[in-house]
Amino acid sequence: TQLLxxxxxxxxxxxxxxxxxxxxxxxxxxxxxxxxxxxxxxxxLLVTVVTGGEVKKLKRLTFQFGDARKDSSLHITAAQPGDTxxxxxxxxxxxxxxxxxxxxxxRLTVIP
Amino acid sequence: NAGVMQNxxxxxxxxxxxxxxRCSPMKGHSHVYWxxxxxxxxxxxxxxxxxxxIIDESGMPKERFSAEFPKEGPxxxxxxxxxxxxxxxxxxxxxxxxxxxxxxxxxxRLTVV
Numbered sequence: 470t471q472l473l474x475x476x477x478x479x480x481x482x483x484x485x486x487x488x489x490x491x492x493x494x495x496x497x498x499x500x501x502x503x504x505x506x507x508x509x510x511x512x513x514l515l516v517t518v519v520t521g522g523e524v525k526k527l528k529r530l531t532f533q534f535g536d537a538r539k540d541s542s543l544h545i546t547a548a549q550p551g552d553t554x555x556x557x558x559x560x561x562x563x564x565x566x567x568x569x570x571x572x573x574x575x576r577l578t579v580i581p
Numbered sequence: 582n583a584g585v586m587q588n589x590x591x592x593x594x595x596x597x598x599x600x601x602x603r604c605s606p607m608k609g610h611s612h613v614y615w616x617x618x619x620x621x622x623x624x625x626x627x628x629x630x631x632x633x634x635i636i637d638e639s640g641m642p643k644e645r646f647s648a649e650f651p652k653e654g655p656x657x658x659x660x661x662x663x664x665x666x667x668x669x670x671x672x673x674x675x676x677x678x679x680x681x682x683x684x685x686x687x688x689x690r691l692t693v694v
Contacts, residue, residue: 502682511585511672511685512624557623559683568614568637569674569683571624 472496473560473572481578482548490543490575492558499562501534501541502569506555548579586655587673587686594663594693602658602689606675613656614683615641615648618670627671630656663693 473494482488492501500519504512516525518534518541525532529552531544541558558572586605594600606613611631616624626640630650641648645663650656660667670690674683 511687514682568626568629574623
């Protein structure tokens, strides 16, 4: 069974602070995706990382894929209340799987 | 392009009834996935379908649950003889392929009373 563990599980910070969310697994993935989900809605894709060591930036969000393609991180600079939500990482192409396997999620609250 | 459309948004069923959840994928997407989410948890894979074929149903309970994606019309997730433990949010997603990003619908929230 593949397991994608995210940490921290819950995070509450003040507006303007920086934060990092981690996604770790013992499995190798061909690609890894990050989603954000708001209450009452489905997850929305933020980014896909494919190459080991790859770094992608999306405005104030920086995503990194580990060299071994087993882990990833999401760093948010100067967090804003609009960043509040559930952040999910998801691995594709893991051993024996032909679907996305989702992590446990990090619930972020940014306090104005 | 209306995105992935799921209906109904909310569904209440009594124990023992049947629940039918519908999903119309994005135009041009031939891959459909169903996921289940309990409160404060991540998404658990249930089933992956392409037109008229079930590709992977390893996450779906063997009894009472079934899924289809007919040549014409939406994908259907059917739960027979629902029990309280079936209460959850059920999300459908579609994509061009398994390595591509998924587009999710807004989900169907099933409540079994």
